Amino acid sequence: MQTEAGAKDTRAQLINAAIDMFHEKGFQKTRVSDIVAAARVAQGTFYLYFKSKDDVFLHIAAEFKGLFAEVIEGADNLFAGTSADEIRANLLVFIRDLVRLYSENKKMAKLLFYESGQHDCSFRNTWQDLYLDFIDMTRRQLEQNRDSAFLSFEDAETEAAFLVGLFSRSLFYFIELKNDIDIETLSRRMTAFVLGGLSKQSASGGI
Amino acid sequence: MQTEAGAKDTRAQLINAAIDMFHEKGFQKTRVSDIVAAARVAQGTFYLYFKSKDDVFLHIAAEFKGLFAEVIEGADNLFAGTSADEIRANLLVFIRDLVRLYSENKKMAKLLFYESGQHDCSFRNTWQDLYLDFIDMTRRQLEQNRDSAFLSFEDAETEAAFLVGLFSRSLFYFIELKNDIDIETLSRRMTAFVLGGLSKQSASGGI
Amino acid sequence: MQTEAGAKDTRAQLINAAIDMFHEKGFQKTRVSDIVAAARVAQGTFYLYFKSKDDVFLHIAAEFKGLFAEVIEGADNLFAGTSADEIRANLLVFIRDLVRLYSENKKMAKLLFYESGQHDCSFRNTWQDLYLDFIDMTRRQLEQNRDSAFLSFEDAETEAAFLVGLFSRSLFYFIELKNDIDIETLSRRMTAFVLGGLSKQSASGGI
Amino acid sequence: MQTEAGAKDTRAQLINAAIDMFHEKGFQKTRVSDIVAAARVAQGTFYLYFKSKDDVFLHIAAEFKGLFAEVIEGADNLFAGTSADEIRANLLVFIRDLVRLYSENKKMAKLLFYESGQHDCSFRNTWQDLYLDFIDMTRRQLEQNRDSAFLSFEDAETEAAFLVGLFSRSLFYFIELKNDIDIETLSRRMTAFVLGGLSKQSASGGI
DNA sequence: TATGAATGAGTTTTCATTCAT
DNA sequence: AATGAATGAAAACTCATTCAT
DSSP states (O other), X not given: OOOHHHHHHHHHHHHHHHHHHHHHHOTTTOOHHHHHHHHTOOHHXXXXXXXXXXXXXXXXXXXHHHHHHHHHHHOOOXXXXXXXXXXXXXXXXXXXXXXXXXXXXXXXXXXXXXXXXXXXXXXXXXXXXXXXXXXXXXXXXXXXXXXXXXXXXXXSHHHHHXXXXXXXXXXXXXXXXXXXXXXXXXXXXXXHHXXXXXXXXXXXXXX | OOOHHHHHHHHHHHHHHHHHHHHHHOTTTOOHXXXXXHHTOOGGGHHHHXXXXXXXXXXXXXXXXXXXXXXXXXXXXXXXXXXXXXXXXXXXXXXXXXXXXXXXXXXXXXXXXXXXXXXXXXXXXXXXXXXXXXXXXXXXXXXHTTTOSSBOOSSSHHHHHHHXXXXXXXXXXXXXXXXXXXXXXXXXXXXXXXXXXXXXXXXXXXX | OOOHHHHHHHHHHHHHXXXXXXXXXXXXXXXXXXXXXXXXXXXXXXXXXXXXXXXXXXXXXXXXXXXXXXXXXXXXXTTOOSSHHHHHHHHHHHHHHHXXXXXXXXXXXXXXXXXXXXXXXXXXXXXXXXXXXXXXXXXXXXXXXXXXXXXXXXXXXXXXXXXXXXXXXXXXXXXXXXXXXXHHHHHHHHHHHHHHHHBHHHHHTOO | OOOHHHHHHHHHHHHHHHHHHHHHHOTTTOOHHHHHHHHTXXXXXXXXXXXXXXXXXXXXXXXXXXXXXXXXXXXXXXTOOSSHXXXXXXXXXXXXXXXXXXXXXXXXXXXXXXXXXXXXXXHHHHHHHHHHHHHHHHHHHHHHTTTOSSBOOSSSHHHXXXXXXXXXXXXXXXXXXXXXXXXXXXHHHHHHHHHHHHBHHXXXXXX
């Protein structure tokens, strides 16, 4: 019924429909029949492109994971700098990239956030691995700057977990409640809060 | 099969089994037959104590929500104080209570965290309301101390979201990965990080 | 709806219904819905007793294979004897047992005969193994009597294959076409034909 | 994709692919997609040459049935002869033709053998009719020689069924297990065994 | 002739819930 | 209170066949 170009369309239609439905009803409550209805194709068509409902989820997850991993892996010396402003500027770039990624892929991001604990070990683990990678990358970058005149932390791992937790959870608050968040402002304030948490003063007890 | 005293036992067995199974497989993938098998009772027995699978989940959720709400509602003037140490001490008490609550109810906490986005509106909303209450309570307490010599924030809501996000997400990292976290140390460092994020210096740009 | 005794009934009902339907429509064309309709139980009930349609077939097959293997393994010195009559009497007992087995389990026998080439390797192989065992047992018993004054054959394996082929295929002719075959007569004539095929005269060319 | 000459090729490719797949997986478990994959043509191409999956099976069956019927119908006075050797020679020609037919069309023969009990009445019946024709032809030829000095049988039908059963079943043993059977030897020994079974001596009780 | 994406009716399978004992 | 076999509605999934290109 469609040309080769159509095939790509159908696949994309199905993925978009799946994202919409998963987002709206959750993975488990979404029926394959919901997806094909939203994509306006027949039931069987779904199985031309995906082995199962799990399979389409995995494809969606893999795509977002790829985007996410890119940002994580591209991060370099987040906390380096010979002045507070330089550090802040470095960190801001990274945080802004992440905020942008989440807000440009709201549905996917939310979907994966909530579904990450629900799936097969294979998926659950790769997703958790990514989260752990995020923490670990942050920890390493902190440790590279253990001697910084501006930073203070105990074992780096703990502070990295705080940072990543703050980031990944609070973003949902803004994404779910504010339809159009101001990426620039949010990134700046998140950067400020995080650096405050890591600053010499806070650790030294002088608040 | 059981004495009169056994009735309470059976109900508790079912609830514990349900927590275990929901925690292990997620709500949707857990079958009533999994729960009764874990509780070592017959299939029909389940329905003597709960109206449905949803019902037992709601009971579990309600219990944790009650404990959680208690801590939230008990919080009073978290950020008040005439010295940095006094503020820190106040905040520490609250954070320690929460950390303790989570670590004493690991499975429930994790379960509700992951399922919070999954359920029928009735539950989803009450749970999200609690989360929003948490943020709102934090916001109000921040605003009460807008003139504090030690604190600095813009609209309070944003900082409250950071704080709650940091708390609720990073705890999972510690709970899932570290079998025995040191509540005292973790609370202290979380307090320090949060106060750093809210401190005058960080906001003023001096890091 | 039924007592424990009922459980056995239900299982037996399902097996009988399955045998009837497989026999009537063939394994592949039989739907689980045909079986449950014939057994007068609900669709889901089937899955309380069997994992799948394949599973119930395997149970049926295993039962018949057990009966069949018993007869095969019980055979002893079929071709021994110091007179033609003695040999004939020995062989007759065995053949009569087999004819009886088939005619008492017509549907199962026919079912397995036709379906034996259709199933998973595991089943296909065990079934073929039984057939090969039948041939091999016959071959061994022939070879034990290679020096018999009354028997003549070249490599025994070939004659064993003839004998088993004659038996297993021609029985279907009688079972399918004659509703009540005379077990006694058929066994006697089959014995006579087989012994004729193995007799000295036939091999020596004197017919 | 193919030249005019290619059309014949495509049809032949499809038939060969179908024989291979039916032989390997059975008719029911073979999907049209298996056949077209094996034939290396597109899904739709199949329907240019055959009306349905059943149709291609029927074509295959018809071809083998034609070959088979030729041999059956060509048989003439199999058991006639004024000496044992003459009878044996006559019978040998016929049996050798059949053995050759089977061994030259192994897959088709095996396929039809196993599927003969599976199909819609139209095919099942025509195939079974052929089998019954085989038996009936044999019976008639036996009866034509009821007065033979060399043959002995009771009702001819029974002996015919033995003979045909022996032939059609034991051949599978040799075809499936021995990759290269010796047609000449097998035919000779089958002839000898059959004639032994029909000989005066065996029937008279002298073995 | 050839293609292969699309179809949808027809199956298998699952599992929360009921109810007779 | 407890049991566990039975239920059947609701899904997931298959695959022969069609048809626009």
